[in-house]
Amino acid sequence: MTPAARYQAAIEILDDILAGTPAEKALTGWARRSRFAGSKDRAAVRDHVFDVLRQKQSCAALGGKSGRGLILGLIRAEGRAPDTVFVGGDYGPAPLTEEECLAGDASDVLDLPEWIVPHLQAALGEAFAPTERALRSRAPVMLRVNLAKSTCTDALRALADEGITAQPVEGSETALVVSEGARRVKLGRAYMDGLVELQDGSSQDAVAALAGLTPQRVLDYCAGGGGKSLALAALCDARIDAHDANPGRMADLPDRMARAGTDLRRLTTEDLATQPPYDLVICDVPCSGSGTWRRTPDMKWRFSPEMLAELLATQDAILDAAATHVAPGGHLAYMTCSLLCEENEERAESFVQRHKGFEPVDQRRWPVSPKGDGFFMAQFKRVS
Template identity: 55%
Template sequence: MTPGARISAAVEVLDLILAGQPAEQALLRWSRASRFAGSGDRAAVRDLVFDALRCRNSHAALGGALTGRGLMIGGLRAAGGDPAGLFTGEGHAPVPLAAGEGTGSAGEVSDIPDWLAPLWNNSLGADADAVAAALRQRAPVWLRVNTLKATPAEALRALAENGIAATPDPRLATALRVTENERRLSQGRAYRDGLVELQDLSPQLACAALPVAPGMRVLDYCAGGGGKTLAVAARAKGLVLVAHDADPARMRDLPQRAERAGVKVRLEADPAGRFDLVIVDAPCSGSGTWRRTPDAKWRLTEAALRDLVALQAEILRKAARHVPPGRHLAYMTCSVLDPENDGQVTAFLRDHPDFRQVSRHLWTPLDAGDGFFLSVLTRQ
């Protein structure tokens, strides 16, 4: 596909998304209907679409319209390019620009939804604008070295076999930031043999901060794909790991991932008993990950956020029943919004005076990877 044809494809996909279709679904629909597109074309169109969604409002302002075409025009202008060079109408390129089209100005346009802006500012304070700006950029790719199978040096050598370059983070030697050829990861020995797992730096730092000791019983109460379960598994020997999710289908890949990582995990639909550590990585707005899932930023509503906060409170209440005195409950979200984080913990402690908070951290793209919150509570 020519650059102009890729622009046309991105316009088509973006119009589907703006009409209400989830981004991944719209991209899959286009891909299935475009058998002529190679893997490089599909990756390029995906990048164009996600870049436009990260900067939806400002690119629409520059492009003069909140349409797929307007977003592509605005994106080209934001990058310092001339849209007329690609909007030629030749081949499969978009039709040429009309007189005066794409001459708007972004000005003070924010790429945070208008209704959310006050809450965003209150939650992040002086960092609000900087975090919003960071979410307009692509997220880096991070790996976690599985120390049950390799040292960081061994993992780096295995990655290099496939031309994948990565560097360790000074705060956590097992966290590797990929700097070259991330799209080769799934085909390489390091990933295939379980030497590394895809996991952002912020949740890696959170898992490293959990109170884990040999022989503990650990319950991952909202396990999903099991990333936190596998990260904790490498922290100490003899752990008894139990994974639970209200929707068991979310855990369908966990057995295969655990086998690849060399970890034993029990999947339980209705976990019983008490545990030394209960991890609650609660469903949330995902506001800390919006540079990875930018369409979620524009689909979130006030009503949906209220429902999420209520669901988080219910999950915390249920999970707390599995924590005996002297043991720990770890509450996590990939959000930077206060009602889902400190506000949620404050409400829980008010209703559960036998718990107290022993540590708390909020990571943002300014100091780690994704936005991520951790509160470690203990039952007295």
């Protein structure tokens, strides 16, 4: 595909998304209809679509609200000449009309849904503006060095042998940021042999803090794919059980364990009911994902006040259930990848009010940054 043809494909996909199709479904549908597109073409088209979704309001102000207008706005936002893309022909976007040649102004535009702006301003204070700008850009590709199998130096060497360039993150024993060759990571020996795993830097930092508790028995109550369980297993000698209300979310965990050289138990809700209490229970709860909207920009525009209200009730219910599995003297860790006070500090405070046998021991936010996503963790200790 020519560069212009890739932009035309992105226009068609964006029109599909604007009509209500989720971004991933729209991209998959296009790929299935476009067997002629190679892997580089699909990657480039995906990048164009997600670059627009991260800054949809700005692109609309600069070009228009249709798929074509959004791509025009993206090109202007990137400082490129639109007439190098809107070239017409059989596969490229048609040349610009006289009206389209008039550029708009995006200097005062916020790339967020209007309803959520006051929530984020209240939560972030002076950090609101830099966070809003950061959410317009691509997220870093982060790796976790599996210390059970490798060292940072050896992992970097193995990645370099495969043409992948990465740098250590200051202050972290395990985090690497990939600067070149990110799309080759999952195909390389370092990943396949379990020397590294894809994991955001903020999550790694949070797990490292929990490893400092030196737990002996751990329950990952909302395990999902098991990333935090695997990270903790590489940092401490603990018996770790992984549970999820939807066991299907843990389907990939056996393969990930095999790569990592780690043995975890997967427990159903029925299995969990027979287990003795744990000295650490981790709750990485469903949330808005607002701290990860660089990675899932479509969700930013689909999220609603009604969805937030449902999530808050779910988060409280999960914490209440998880608390029953904490042993006396044990710890409960509540995690989100949200930026909102409603999902973070307010849920932590509400939990303590409902459960007098727990006291807060630590609370921390991680900002959206070049080193990781926005993240929150509160720790509680069971004192009675």
